[in-house]
Amino acid sequence: TQLLEQSPQFLxxxxxxxxxVYCNSSSVFSSLQxxxxxxxxxxxxxxxxxxxxxxxxxxxxxxxxxxxxxxxSLHITAAQPGDxxxxxxxxxxxxxxxxxxxxxxxxxxx
Amino acid sequence: xxxxxxxxxxLVRRRGQEARLRCSPxxxxxxxxxxxxxxxxxxxxxxxxxKENIIDESGMPKERFSAEFPKEGPSILRIxxxxxxxxxxxxCASSPSVGTGAWGTEAFFGQGTRLTVV
Numbered sequence: 040t041q042l043l044e045q046s047p048q049f050l051x052x053x054x055x056x057x058x059x060v061y062c063n064s065s066s067v068f069s070s071l072q073x074x075x076x077x078x079x080x081x082x083x084x085x086x087x088x089x090x091x092x093x094x095x096x097x098x099x100x101x102x103x104x105x106x107x108x109x110x111x112s113l114h115i116t117a118a119q120p121g122d123x124x125x126x127x128x129x130x131x132x133x134x135x136x137x138x139x140x141x142x143x144x145x146x147x148x149x
Numbered sequence: 150x151x152x153x154x155x156x157x158x159x160l161v162r163r164r165g166q167e168a169r170l171r172c173s174p175x176x177x178x179x180x181x182x183x184x185x186x187x188x189x190x191x192x193x194x195x196x197x198x199x200k201e202n203i204i205d206e207s208g209m210p211k212e213r214f215s216a217e218f219p220k221e222g223p224s225i226l227r228i229x230x231x232x233x234x235x236x237x238x239x240x241c242a243s244s245p246s247v248g249t250g251a252w253g254t255e256a257f258f259g260q261g262t263r264l265t266v267v
Contacts, residue, residue, distance in 0.1 A: 040193075052196055074258075079260075079261075079263075080259045080260055080261070081240050081242075081258035081259050081260050081261050082192070082240070083258070084257070093260075115207075127191070127192065129192075135180075135204070135205070136182075136194040136197060136205060136208070137180075137182070137184075137189050137192075137194060137242075137256070138194070139184075139192040140191060141189070141190070141191040
């Protein structure tokens with residue numbers, strides 16, 4: 040079973056549109072991270088959310104941690120082609136391991 | 150400041166050969182993690198090492214796989230007698246220290262080694 044479920048798996052939108060992707064779990068986490076991975080590259084950390092209900096902004100990206108610290112969302116405003124990539128959520132568990140979701144593949148069409 | 154360096158970027162091995170993947174963590178980082186990424190499966194934890202110690206190898210297959218992080222030199226992930234199912238992207242990550250009870254410290258990933266077994 041997957042600890043973190045990400046939805047939708049694949050999303051294609053036009054440049055300028057907004058989008059939201061989700062990361063859900065039945066477990067409670069002390070923190071949750073979002074990464075972006077481009078083809079042929081490693082994941083790059085975007086943000087870490089720690090407090091239930093926390094909202095963090097990174098330019099046009101808005102990250103929210105659920106009040107119960109079981110889920111998170113990523114909202115992109117006015118998406119641009121450069122936002123294309125695989126967005127991964129990850130949570131620490133056990134002995135400093137990271138558990139990853141399968142990712143949200145986002146494609147922004149110019 | 151160089152990031153996490155992995156080499157080779159691409160590695161092709163015939164079934165039965167050995168694969169050695171190298172990872173040099175970021176300067177000042179003493180914690181190294183290896184992950185494997187298979188299509189449709191996402192990133193899976195394999196092993197967590199500190200200098201000269203394996204801290205957690207719960208994600209490592211029981212046979213053929215081993216990892217080390219010597220006092221000097223890079224961390225090595227070694228796969229003996231490779232099979233086609235070992236074909237995947239292998240990523241190394243490093244962090245400077247352990248977070249307080251959770252992953253409180255940022256971890257940085259390398260670009261990965263793409264292993265193809267033919």
